[in-house]
Amino acid sequence: MNYEQTFEEIYNDLQHVEESGHVADYITELAQVDPDQFGVHLTTVEQEEYSFGDAEKRFSVQSIAKVFSFVMAYSTIKSNIWERTNLEPAGTPFNSLLQLEHDRGIPRNPFINAGALVVCDILVSELASPKENMLAFIHRLSGNNRISFNPAVAHSEKKAGNRNYAMIYLMKSFGNIRNDIETVMDLYFHLCSIEMSCKELSRTFLFLANNGVIPWSGERILSPSRTKRTNALMQTCGFYDEAGQFTFKVGLPGKSGVGGGIVALHPEKYAIAVWSPRLNTKGNSHKGMLFLEEFTTKTRLSIF
Ligand code: GLN
Numbered sequence: 001m002n003y004e005q006t007f008e009e010i011y012n013d014l015q016h017v018e019e020s021g022h023v024a025d026y027i028t029e030l031a032q033v034d035p036d037q038f039g040v041h042l043t044t045v046e047q048e049e050y051s052f053g054d055a056e057k058r059f060s061v062q063s064i065a066k067v068f069s070f071v072m073a074y075s076t077i078k079s080n081i082w083e084r085t086n087l088e089p090a091g092t093p094f095n096s097l098l099q100l101e102h103d104r105g106i107p108r109n110p111f112i113n114a115g116a117l118v119v120c121d122i123l124v125s126e127l128a129s130p131k132e133n134m135l136a137f138i139h140r141l142s143g144n145n146r147i148s149f150n151p152a153v154a155h156s157e158k159k160a161g162n163r164n165y166a167m168i169y170l171m172k173s174f175g176n177i178r179n180d181i182e183t184v185m186d187l188y189f190h191l192c193s194i195e196m197s198c199k200e201l202s203r204t205f206l207f208l209a210n211n212g213v214i215p216w217s218g219e220r221i222l223s224p225s226r227t228k229r230t231n232a233l234m235q236t237c238g239f240y241d242e243a244g245q246f247t248f249k250v251g252l253p254g255k256s257g258v259g260g261g262i263v264a265l266h267p268e269k270y271a272i273a274v275w276s277p278r279l280n281t282k283g284n285s286h287k288g289m290l291f292l293e294e295f296t297t298k299t300r301l302s303i304f
Contacts, residue, residue: 001299007040007052010294014287021278021286024258027156030060033260035277040291041198042272045210051199058195059275060153062257063094065191066116067205071230072137073119075222077126084122084176085115087233094240094283095163097170105174109237111255114167117177120187124179130187138194142204143216153193161185201263201273208253209265231267242282249293251302262288266301
């Protein structure tokens with residue numbers, strides 16, 4: 001399959017779609033990103049690679065990194081994550097406080113902010129140097145040790161972090177946060193600030209399309225059963241209150257971030273990352289979603 005030609009055709013089709021949405025502007029650095037950039041990269045489990053546009057340009061991965069923190073906890077931590085977070089779709093925005101009081105401080109899933117904060121708390125409890133250990137884990141998954149945090153973005157996250165602070169204090173009041181709040185927040189804000197390109201993201205997520213094994217190193221990260229479950233979580237919870245739409249239109253497990261990136265994968269076949277910074281009202285990349293919808297429609301490579 002000549003994916004590069006398909007990418008170009010879809011990109012050209014989307015030029016006719018009226019631009020809507022804005023870049024995330026509550027974080028200074030994200031507000032300054034040129035909104036017209038566009039990149040896509042697909043890596044197959046056989047490690048064939050297909051690229052189009054700004055596929056090698058790094059951007060802020062934001063909530064896509066919630067998959068890294070979750071997989072790190074799920075693969076290495078002995079404590080039971082499911083006593084601390086649920087695994088149901090939230091049906092609310094990523095930074096909603098609504099359910100937390102009702103559910104007594106237990107987040108609906110690990111891919112909304114509250115859930116990712118609990119996962120960060122678990123990691124802080126168990127790791128000697130959480131930020132360094134997290135980065136080392138991402139270096140293992142990606143095979144690339146030049147991936148890093150952006151300290152300026154982490155700092156801006158903290159400045160704009162009132163809702164995240166509200167969530168963590170509420171969860172602490174229910175006993176679902178065990179560590180010092182600033183230490184957990186520092187890990188969370190750094191996690192959001194990781195910068196990667198579409199090429200790096202699609203390679204890094206490839207183990208989830210390959211039954212939990214990194215294809216180029218043969219290293220097992222998750223058992224086949226846990227890989228299946230991680231993909232199921234991305235399918236049901238990866239796009240907040242747009243998870244149904246994404247499943248309906250694209251039909252792949254995936255995860256988005258407010259930097260405008262989306263990663264999606266087809267088990268046994270490929271991982272794809274697309275980047276287009278303008279976001280729709282749900283905080284997901286407007287053109288990124290449209291692109292993936294056309295991609296799985298044209299190629300018939302959705303899981304459904
Ligand atoms: N930095 C963001 C936040 O915590 C991450 C949100 C996202 O990408 N959806 O608000």
